[in-house]
Amino acid sequence: MSDEAQTAGSPATFREVFAADEFRFLFVSVALSWIGDYIAKAAVTVLVYRETESVALSAAAFAVSFLPWLIGGPLLTTVAERHPYHRVMITTDLIRMALIAVVATPGLPVWAMISLLFCTTLANPPNQAARSALMPTVLTGDRLIVGLSLIASTGQLAQVGGYVAGAAIASVNPRAALLLNATTFAVSALVIRLGVRARPAATAPDRRQHLLRETAEGFQLVWRTDVLRAIAILVWTVPLFAIVPEGLAAAWAAEPGVSDSERGLAQAMIMAASPTGYIVGGLLIGRLVRPGRRRRLIRPFAVIAPLALVPTLLDPSPPVVAVLAGVCGFAVAGLLPVTNGLFVQALPHGYRARAFGVIATGIQVGQGAAVLVTGLLADRFDIPTVVGLWSLTGAVVISLALLRWPAEERFDEAIAAVAATPGAGGGTPGTPGTSAAGSAAGGAAASNGNPVPQARDAQQADEVGSA
Secondary structure (H helix, E strand, C coil): CCHHHHHHCCCCCHHHHHCCHHHHHHHHHHHHHHHHHHHHHHHHHHHHHHHHCCHHHHHHHHHHHHHHHHHHHHHHHHHHCCCCHHHHHHHHHHHHHHHHHHHCCCCCCHHHHHHHHHHHHCCHHHHHHHHHHHHHHHCCHHHHHHHHHHHHHHHHHHHHHHHHHHHHHHHHCHHHHHHHHHHHHHHHHHHHHHHCCCCCCCCCHHHCCCHHHHHHHHHHHHHHCHHHHHHHHHHHHHHHHHCHHHHCHHHHHCCCCCCHHHHHHHHHHHHHHHHHHHHHHHHHHHHHCCHHHHHHCHHHHHHHHHHCCHHHHHCCCHHHHHHHHHHHHHHHHHHHHHHHHHHHHCCCCCCHHHHHHHHHHHHHHHHHHHHHHHHHHHCCCCHHHHHHHHHHHHHHHHHHHHHHCCCHHHHHHHHHHHHHCCCCCCCCCCCCCCCHHHHHHHHHHHHCCCCCCCCCCCCCCCCCCCC
16 A cells, blocks of 8 residues: 555554564564563662662662763764664664673672663663664655554553563562563664664764754754644643653552552552553554544644543542543553654654654653652642642643644645655765755755755655654
8 A cells, every 4th residue: 555545544554564574673673672671670679779778779770761861862862873773773782781781790889780770871862763763764654653653552561561570570580680681682683683774874974063063953953843843842741741640659559548558559550551551542543543533633632641630630549540541641642653753754864863862852851850840749739639730731731832733734745845855765875065954954944845955965764763
């Protein structure tokens, strides 16, 4: 089925998506890395706590994985565009494999464990950016949207399964869990080596500028282009409200009325509800809803996500909170893969990894800030009131942001302009001597509905990926 027919008619099938050889290898690599990662996160917290009996240090070992995005996510993702994507993924997998294996060494001081974990997570942004930027060369049209939805749902499933498996293994031998994680990185690197084709770097050596300038151009392209800016604002805003039940689950489960014996189960239900809703929503909407209708559902789902949590004002029981969080997760799955696919297709090549850094950093920082702020509020007010009012505010804020949502035709124009640019399908680097700034200007012009001047360098296709 052609991409045009899919856009107008029935959605791509899972069989059509998995028929792409390279996607199968990418999918296996991503699943292995994520499962191992979540197993390791659960194991590290247990290992550090056993060594120190300090809740603060155990939490620090868990939270260190967020630091690279906060202090240098866009910069690290820019590096990915300077090298072939498959090489970036293989190299970062091998780096993570080696460092995690060292963390598993018996007798290692806690400060060394945490330092090595931080170094390990520095490889995450370029790895994820390279994988994301590669997706549009592997899948096109609605196959790309369904493929992104599959990967995002797999990530949520890996989170739930990885935490459970990691906690189970770590209760017996946390170092074994870390070695399992190192093994998943090794296999992931082998899978990429065997199944992903080598392509030229997105940014040719003679087009490189100062790393900070290239990083800044990624921000400028996203912020100055109406279609990209609208998507960025939406995908930054929705998670601010969707993450809160998961972030406050432990304290919520300890609220009056929940017995000590029920607290663990209550916390697990609340934390697992949103990922479970996301998995169900991603698979059902991606497979059963027609592409055109998916686009039209972006705005309703964006409002439904926070609105689903407003009934927490009534102080419902944990099972009801879990249902509400599941509905929220379902709604998020209805909009994120679609907006991600639109974002990817409207980006000129050479900026997709950088744009991934912009989006991913905004989501990471926003979610962390949302949990922090609501946590501080929950110290003074009861949690149901905080979450309910926070969510009601989110529904209002998102509704206002959607007033400036571009018309559907604008997305089509932006995608068509990028696709019509010479070299947009990927494969050859841009014309030597053309500056990155010039390329950014050409890409911005394309996304604003203007024809891209043919004198501009070729823009290849490689994506920004699942947030």
